[in-house]
Amino acid sequence: MSAANASIARRLGQYVYPYRWGALLTIVAYLCLAGTEWLLPQLISYAFDDKGFTQDAYPLWMVPVVLIGLYIVRGASSFAGQYLFHWTQTRSVLDFRTALVNSLLRLDAQVYTRMQPGTAVTKVVNDPQQILQLTGDVGIALLRDGLAAMGFVVLLFYLNWQLTLMALVITPVMALVMKKLNQRMRQMSTRSYDSQLVLVNKVDDITRAWRAVRQFGAADFERQRFTAAALEVRRYNLKAAAAGALAQPVSQLVASVGLSLIICMALWQARTEGTGVQDFAKYVAALLLLLSKLRHLSDLASPLTRASVIAKGCFELMDAPKEVDTGTRELSDAAHGDIVMQDVRLTYPGASQPALDGLSLAFRAGKTTALVGASGAGKSSIIHLLLGFGRPDGGRILLDGEDIETLTRLSLRRQFAVVSQDIVLFDDSVANNIAYAQPRDEAKLEAALRAAHLWDFVQTLPEGVETAVGANGSKLSGGQRQRLAIARALYKDAPIWIFDEATSALDTESERAVQQALAAWSGRKTLIVIAHRLSTIRDADAIHVMGAGKLIETGTHAELLAREGAYAAMVRAQAGEA
Numbered sequence: 001m002s003a004a005n006a007s008i009a010r011r012l013g014q015y016v017y018p019y020r021w022g023a024l025l026t027i028v029a030y031l032c033l034a035g036t037e038w039l040l041p042q043l044i045s046y047a048f049d050d051k052g053f054t055q056d057a058y059p060l061w062m063v064p065v066v067l068i069g070l071y072i073v074r075g076a077s078s079f080a081g082q083y084l085f086h087w088t089q090t091r092s093v094l095d096f097r098t099a100l101v102n103s104l105l106r107l108d109a110q111v112y113t114r115m116q117p118g119t120a121v122t123k124v125v126n127d128p129q130q131i132l133q134l135t136g137d138v139g140i141a142l143l144r145d146g147l148a149a150m151g152f153v154v155l156l157f158y159l160n161w162q163l164t165l166m167a168l169v170i171t172p173v174m175a176l177v178m179k180k181l182n183q184r185m186r187q188m189s190t191r192s193y194d195s196q197l198v199l200v201n202k203v204d205d206i207t208r209a210w211r212a213v214r215q216f217g218a219a220d221f222e223r224q225r226f227t228a229a230a231l232e233v234r235r236y237n238l239k240a241a242a243a244g245a246l247a248q249p250v251s252q253l254v255a256s257v258g259l260s261l262i263i264c265m266a267l268w269q270a271r272t273e274g275t276g277v278q279d280f281a282k283y284v285a286a287l288l289l290l291l292s293k294l295r296h297l298s299d300l301a302s303p304l305t306r307a308s309v310i311a312k313g314c315f316e317l318m319d320a321p322k323e324v325d326t327g328t329r330e331l332s333d334a335a336h337g338d339i340v341m342q343d344v345r346l347t348y349p350g351a352s353q354p355a356l357d358g359l360s361l362a363f364r365a366g367k368t369t370a371l372v373g374a375s376g377a378g379k380s381s382i383i384h385l386l387l388g389f390g391r392p393d394g395g396r397i398l399l400d401g402e403d404i405e406t407l408t409r410l411s412l413r414r415q416f417a418v419v420s421q422d423i424v425l426f427d428d429s430v431a432n433n434i435a436y437a438q439p440r441d442e443a444k445l446e447a448a449l450r451a452a453h454l455w456d457f458v459q460t461l462p463e464g465v466e467t468a469v470g471a472n473g474s475k476l477s478g479g480q481r482q483r484l485a486i487a488r489a490l491y492k493d494a495p496i497w498i499f500d501e502a503t504s505a506l507d508t509e510s511e512r513a514v515q516q517a518l519a520a521w522s523g524r525k526t527l528i529v530i531a532h533r534l535s536t537i538r539d540a541d542a543i544h545v546m547g548a549g550k551l552i553e554t555g556t557h558a559e560l561l562a563r564e565g566a567y568a569a570m571v572r573a574q575a576g577e578a
């Protein structure tokens, strides 16, 4: 076993080890089943042999008692074996899945930008089950055929140790051949697995983007893309299967060389030393039985390789970079909400230009500050850093005078309620989407719904706040989804609210209602608003105008208009559009 495979086996073993008693009892049950297999013919032959048949050696009632008893023992062993096997397997799968989802929940933000959702689903949901099923089946087969094969080897040594020792010379050749075949199987299984992930993500794309697919009349286009990807999976599956199917004939071929070598040696021994033909026949019979067991064992190489390839992928997810939390201080109470950024620099991995280029600005506690600027100017990157999803390459961010790096991520994020550009809703009820991961409070729920101008709408829903919103809120309109996200942020009751293009999908009446609701909190919350529609932020206490990761100008609406700079130009341009 290579070092990599040994490490995979060791890591997988960690998930089975806590349930080792289940695994051990499974082995006992299967041994009991195998051990009683030969009893039936023995008993029948005993019943009908001369002594038992003719001389009333046992009372007749013993026949059903012994036979039924034997079947009860075998039935119980069979049930116990299967049940315990699945008990151990399902427990191990549960732990493995939990470990994977724990990793998924702690990944570094950059990993999410690279990972497709279908890949994560496959690795967390499907793969652990498949790995433990494959390895479990292999384990049971090893137990069954491996033990028998070992028994035959012992018998062969007993019958003729010199010959058996000679037969062992083929072992290194066999090992070499199997190693080569395994390499090929591994290569093809890896490609087959990777192509399967591509296929899963294609299906994910088709489902998620179903509107675009229909709208572009792209059903044929998508079918062709899917078929091409599915063909790729088939191609590699077939190649892996071909490599797997070669294992048995090739290993048998090598074994046949050993077999002929031994028969020649035995015949030579018989002819020169006069060894009995009977002994020789017994030896060859045992050897043939060993070969038949080895044939079964060589069939295990393919599922084992597949399990190892899949497990490798799972462990890659488990080992992917995690979010580093260097903060040690817990903010016990709500922050005051004063934020200062000092000479902050950020360049995303692989980007040629910095997203933030020596940015210094402040968001004052209890005030409304707007961030404006062209697309790509770096507004969302500020939020990215404020929430601790990334770290500045240079400079500092202070919350109430303290570097946010010293705060634990959890206590930092507790200070913020965010409505981002991309609204994410859970496939759950309105209420559970609003009180997400927080204790439910009906009065607070109603207040949040009213403030988000959603109360009247929710009253019209068949089950009110308990109505399910569909996958990512698909049963709601764009504006309703946005208002639900606003209600969720308001419900969180954090000291700092961030609204990133949060009202862009709202009609004027809803937007005005939300703004009025927010105004009621004025002085008590730090509000950061990112908006492209400048009319929505004219009342902000301060407006920061950004360009190419830098602060271009700052001031109130009136001050910036008077300055006749970038902001004034933007206002004029939008007035022209209107």
Ligand SMILES: Nc1ncnc2c1ncn2[C@@H]1O[C@H](COP(=O)(O)OP(=O)(O)OP(=O)(O)O)[C@@H](O)[C@H]1O
Residues within 6 Å of the ligand: 113, 348, 349, 351, 354, 355, 373, 374, 375, 376, 377, 378, 379, 380, 381, 382
């Ligand atoms: N994860 C990322 N990896 C690489 N580059 C990124 C990443 N996220 C953003 N960028 C780049 O950083 C720059 C700033 O992006 P950012 O999202 O902060 O702009 P923005 O001002 O919020 O734009 P918009 O108004 O369009 O939302 C852009 O050039 C963008 O391409």
